[in-house]
Structures are given as structure tokens and as C-alpha cells.
Amino acid sequence: MKLVADINIPYLKGVFDSYFESIILLPASEITPEIVKDADALVVRTRTFCNADLLEGSAVKFIGSATIGFDHIDTDYCNSRGIEWVNAPGCNSGAVQQWVAAALLQISKSKGISLEGKVLGVTGVGNVGRRIVDLGLALGMRVICCDPPRKREEHLADFVDLKTIAQQSDFITFHVPLSFSGIDATNHMVDSALIETFKDNVVLINSSRGEVIETNSLISAITNKKIVATALDVWENEPNISQELLKLVTFATPHIAGYSVEGKVNGTRMVVDALSKFFNLGIHPWIPIQNPMDRKEIIENPINLVDTVIQTYNIVTDDNSFRKSSIDFEKYRSNYTLRREFSGYRIIRANNSIASTLQKLGFEINTR
Structure with a gap:
């Protein structure tokens, strides 16, 4: 069997040496159709787009993404071809909580804004969002939550809609997956129309996906001081991000909110376990030899x-x-x-x- 994996996935090297005849470790940019043509399994990050362009005509049976998100995987295509795919939900939730905590506390310090009693609007209350709810409560904030799929499926009466988040929140933070269609589409969910309904002097934080916020609308809102402070870890059109927006935001980082030791170990562990189970390798549960x-x-x-x-x-x-x-x-x-x-x-x-x-x-x- 042949395994192709992203060389930048920590702790993966050597794990499958006894189980695959061929193991190819490459940067994401070098994982091409030619490379994966005869591969049985792929282990990737968000920078490898697993779609028909990469997979058509290949022998791939399993795709594991050592990441919390999976919008880089064409799940419909994989399902139609019988390709098993997994991601690592919640693997880096603690790291993102830490990043958001740092953003909140530094904005509070630099802008002289007290967090105590302020309203924190959490949009997206999954594995990460739950940790942010706990963070807000620990910091003495009043937390309101928006997650339409969960509200419908779990009948959560205390969850509010996005309009309420916009109108009532002093701080708004996003933890949603990126989706382009359906009633819960998140692409450009924050646009000029929604921003118009924000409270004055709101603080905006995004560590989910850059495309959730429409860049030009955000630039206008910051320039016009509708938004008093912004912390962004994710950007539209990564890696070719808007330099104009970069100059305007309060705190900017390059999609590393989830980059912790714990997050990387968890992500690799979840993919190793899933791959092991799929191919009946018998090496799960797995942890690094030197944890x-x-x-x-x-x-x-x-x-x-x-x-x-x-x-x-x-x-x-x-x-x-x-x-x-x-x-x-x-x-x-x-x-x-x-x-x-x-x-x-x-x-x-x-x-x-x-x-x-x-x-x-x-x-x-x-x-x-």
C-alpha cells in the first residue's frame, strides 16, 4: 500500500513505516494528481484540496485531515466515489480558546475596555465555540449564543439568531465552518448590511474562516469606526491577503490560532486512529512515543x-x-x-x- 502525507503534520513521521510499502511525505503544494494516482491513503491539512481535480482516476480509498475544518474536502465527490474521509473535530479547541483569550484581554488592556458585564456574542457553538462560551463566563462576561443548526436540531430556546448577536453584542466572535449554500451558508455572512446593525464601538474577532466576513465591508466599518477593535487570524484569499485590511486591524495573525502542541498531537492522533481502524492496522489508540x-x-x-x-x-x-x-x-x-x-x-x-x-x-x- 502507498500513503501520501503532508510533511508538516507533526509526529507523523515513522508511525506507518511498518504498515505501508511506500510512504511519501511532501509539502502541501507538491501533493499533485500524479503523486496520489496510485496512493491508497492521504493524510493532509487544509492546504490540500481533495476534490475531483486531485482524486479523479486515483486509487485513494481514505483521506484523513489532521484539522478541525474540512471545507477543503469535496465531501460529495468523496461520498459518491466511496472514499472514506475524516477530519479531527475539536482537536485544537483549547488552542483557539487561548488565542481568543489573548485577543480579548489585550484589546481590553490596549483600548481601556472592561470585559466585566459586557456581552460576548458567540456565533458557532460547536467544539470550539463551547470553549469560548466557557471563556467568556470565566471572564465575567454575559454570553449569548448563535448556532442555527444546533438550535433547530436540539431545540435550544436560549440560542438567538445572528441579527440578535449583531444588535446586542459588545464583542462578537466567530467559530463557524465555511459553507456556500443552504439556509446555514456562512460565506460572507458578515456583510455591510449586517454590520449596519452592529452596536457602536463593537469588537470583532474571527478565527474560523476568512470568507465568513466580506473584506471590503470590514475595511469600511473599521475606517468609519463602527468597529472599534478587530482581531483576525483568518483572511479571505489566503495566503494572498488584503494588505489594506492588515493595516487596519488591531491584532493580526496568519491562521495559527489552533497551532498548539496539544492541538497538533490531538489532530495527528485522531487521523492515525481513524486510518488504523479503516485499514485494520491495529495501532490505535496511538500517542507519540515521546508525548x-x-x-x-x-x-x-x-x-x-x-x-x-x-x-x-x-x-x-x-x-x-x-x-x-x-x-x-x-x-x-x-x-x-x-x-x-x-x-x-x-x-x-x-x-x-x-x-x-x-x-x-x-x-x-x-x-x-
Whole structure:
């Protein structure tokens, strides 16, 4: 059997050496129809578009994406051809929670906006969105939720529609998949018409997909000060993003919100387990031989919540670095140093005023 995999998927090298006769590890840009023609399985990231152009006439039976999203997989095509496909839902939810926490706290600090009692509108309440709801509550915010599919299927009376999110929220954050059709289409769900209904001085955060927000409408809203602060990790037309928008946003990062040690281990683990089960390899459940999650980072005597979060992840540092190298979007992502999530830290002698909040965010608290 032959396996073709993205070379930038951590911890994957060597896992399948005893099970596949041929294993090809390549950058996403080099995974071509010619390469996959005789492959039995693909293990990819979001940069490999698994559609008819790549797969037609190939021997591919299984596609595993070590990512939370799957809009790069033509699921209808795969289903019609009997190609099994899996993604890794929720694998990096802790990392995205950390990124959003850093964005919220830094915006609060730099703009002098208190988070206490403010309304946080969470649009998309799946694996990631649930973590953001918990984050908002831990920070003393009032949280309202919008997720039309869940509202319909689970009869969630307290969930609101997008119009209500727009009209009532002081902070709005998006955690939706990208979809182009149907009643729940998310492509350009944030356009000039919706932005007109925003409260004045709203803060906008997006770490889902860039196409969720229409770029020109966002540029106008920031320029006209309808939106007082913006944190973006995702952009339309990546990697060729709008330099005009980049100059206007408060904090900008290159689609790395989910780039944590824990997130990458989880994503690889979920795909390895699924591939192993599909081909009956017998190697699940799998963890890296040297599991980086076994070791905890230590933070002693934390002063306050903002500084503690910054010690785990400083969004300002990423923002500054990205602005200097934004034209090398993919290179920045490929060479990004993975960070530890909140759960990867042990807090020693935490101040009682912040210990409870830190614990709610996932930190391990040692009171001694």
C-alpha cells in the first residue's frame, strides 16, 4: 500500500513505516494528481484540496485531515466515489480558546475596555465555540449564543439568531465552518448590511474562516469606526491577503490560532486512529512515543490574569512578527513554533483573586 502525507503534520513521521510499502511525505503544494494516482491513503491539512481535480482516476480509498475544518474536502465527490474521509473535530479547541483569550484581554488592556458585564456574542457553538462560551463566563462576561443548526436540531430556546448577536453584542466572535449554500451558508455572512446593525464601538474577532466576513465591508466599518477593535487570524484569499485590511486591524495573525502542541498531537492522533481502524492496522489508540503533553510548564506567583495569559501566549508578539513578513504567509505558518495550551501549565502559588478563573480556563493550580 502507498500513503501520501503532508510533511508538516507533526509526529507523523515513522508511525506507518511498518504498515505501508511506500510512504511519501511532501509539502502541501507538491501533493499533485500524479503523486496520489496510485496512493491508497492521504493524510493532509487544509492546504490540500481533495476534490475531483486531485482524486479523479486515483486509487485513494481514505483521506484523513489532521484539522478541525474540512471545507477543503469535496465531501460529495468523496461520498459518491466511496472514499472514506475524516477530519479531527475539536482537536485544537483549547488552542483557539487561548488565542481568543489573548485577543480579548489585550484589546481590553490596549483600548481601556472592561470585559466585566459586557456581552460576548458567540456565533458557532460547536467544539470550539463551547470553549469560548466557557471563556467568556470565566471572564465575567454575559454570553449569548448563535448556532442555527444546533438550535433547530436540539431545540435550544436560549440560542438567538445572528441579527440578535449583531444588535446586542459588545464583542462578537466567530467559530463557524465555511459553507456556500443552504439556509446555514456562512460565506460572507458578515456583510455591510449586517454590520449596519452592529452596536457602536463593537469588537470583532474571527478565527474560523476568512470568507465568513466580506473584506471590503470590514475595511469600511473599521475606517468609519463602527468597529472599534478587530482581531483576525483568518483572511479571505489566503495566503494572498488584503494588505489594506492588515493595516487596519488591531491584532493580526496568519491562521495559527489552533497551532498548539496539544492541538497538533490531538489532530495527528485522531487521523492515525481513524486510518488504523479503516485499514485494520491495529495501532490505535496511538500517542507519540515521546508525548510532549506529559511535561507541564511552570508559572510561579502569577500577578494577574492578563500577565498570566501573556506568559502562555503573547498575541502582540505574533502580530508584530506577522506584519513584518505578511507576504510570506505560508512560510510563517510552516515555521511557526507551537505553543502550549493553558492545560499545559501548572500554576504555583496563585493569588486567590485569580486562581478560580485560571482553573476555569484549564490551568492546573498548585496552591502550595
